[in-house]
Amino acid sequence: MKDIVIIANFCRDFSENDNGRFMYLCKELSKEHNVEIITSDYSHSLKKHKGPVSISWPFKITFLHEPGYKKNVSVRRFMSHRAWGNAVAKYLKKRKKPDVIYCAVPSLTAPMKASEYCKKNNIKFIIDIQDLWPEAFQMVFDIPIVSNLLFTPFKRIANKIYSSADEICAVSKTYVERALGVNKNVTKGHTVFLGTRLETFDKGAAMKSKVEKVDNELWLGYCGSLAASYDIPCVIDALSVLQNKGIQVPRFIVMGDGAKRREFSSYAVEKSVNATFTGRLTYDQMCAVLSKCDLVVNPIKKGSAASIINKHGDYASSGLPVINNQDSPEYRELVDSYHMGLNCENGNAFDMADKIQYLLENAEERKIMGINARKCAEEQFDRKNSYKELLECILN
Structure with a gap:
């Protein structure tokens, strides 16, 4: 029986409906091993401190205090993560030494402290890269020269974390390759989609879906964050282009919340596009609404560090064709190889409009692509199968 510590800054609520990656790993590993997850007491998505966990799980949950922040890109956020990372370091020193530490990246301070602790105490250190920092922030705060100067220290920290890992796991091949580029001891990483x-x-x-669908109505679905890196205006523009051509367009169902929600909603009204913004939904309700859609859209702005993300797995699971303008080569290749949707030029509303029109006019093609999408979900995104690689990596 191993003593396993999982460190993850951004966890969900550990409720019965928690569908997070680390919740899944904790439940599976705790069947035969001692497992403790160390996480933050601050909810990144809700921007407030978490309440107590109401369910008794067969693994230990340790909440360490984080000051919190209101804006995703802010000095206060970096200070908050730094404080939490220091709290993790302090906690590890007083805890019994584990056999292995499995650490999510980002944030950065906690993984850096954990890597130093593991090296000093000869403990296996495994990282699981969820996003690329500081690259993700540089996309939002993109000022020539200034951005490079500002984020260079963070890049050094990230490189130190990557280079110190005994094993490298990540939610995409792109992220694995980024870490392998600076790690001289690991020859092969583990790409396991969030799924x-x-x-x-x-x-x-x-x-039963909380959003009612009118007979003979088509829906174009989106689920996820409503933040600066998600190009919802491009989708609205594309639907507006089709309307101006006299084409009956699908109702745009936008599931999720974020800083840009009001701005996106107002833009849909301005363009006279029929859009429903549901706000944040529970995971099961998101699945219920998504399954009622006829096609889905994945609009991510140019230059985003995102690769394979949560919504990709949900879209594939829904068995719906995807309209994709994300410029991640990894996801575009996945869409093409499974023939489960259409890629379009990033930021080009006219190209997106053409692709939407094609699928609207070809119901049989939508059906074929939907079947292929579900096949992709079964082969690439179903945790029951794909997460075996992560479990074996931790226990090897």
């Missing part, structure tokens, strides 16, 4: 458990998705999809 979902198809049984969980299907259970939610079978529920």
Whole structure:
């Protein structure tokens, strides 16, 4: 029996409906091993401190205090993560030495402190890269020269974390290759998409949707954050282009919340596009609404550090064709190789409009692509199968 510590800054609520990556790993590993997850008491998505966990799980949950922040890109956020990372370092020193530490990246301070602790105490250190920092922030705060000067120290920290890992896991091949580029000891990483458990998705999809669908109405779905890096205006523009051509366009169902929600909603009104903004939904309700859509859209602005992300797994699980303008080569290749949707030029509303029109006018093609999308979910995104690689990596 191993003593396993998982460190993850951005966890969900550990409720019965928690569908997070680290929740899944904790539940599976705790069947035969001692598991403790160290996480923050601050919710990044809700921007408030978390309440107590109401369910008794077979693993230990340790909340360490984080001051918190209101804006995703701010000095206060970096200070908050730094404080939490220092709290993690302090906690590890007083805790019994584990056999292995499995650490999510980002944030950065906690993984850096954990890597130093593991090296000093000869403990296996495994990283699981969820996003690329500081690259993700540089996209938002992109000022020539200034950005490079500002984020260079963070890049050094990231490189130190990557280079010190005994094993490298990540949610995309792109992220694995980034870390392998500075790690001289690891020859092969583990690419395991965030994914979902198809049984969980299907259970939610079978529920009654809170958003009612009119007979013969088509829906174009989006789920996820409503932040600066998500190009919802491009989708609205594309639908507006089709309307101006006299084409009956699908109702745009936008599931999620974020700093840009009001701005995006107002833009849809300005363009006279029929859009429904549901706000944040529980995972099962998101599945229920998504399953009622006819096609989905993945609009991410040019230069984003994002590669394979949460919504990709949910889109594939829904068995719907995807309209994709994200310029990540990894996801574009996945869409093409499975023939589960259409890629379009990033930021080009006219090209997106053409692709939407094609799928609107070709119901049989939508059906074929949807079947292929579900096949992709079964082969690439179902945690029941794909997460075996992570579990073996931790226990090897």
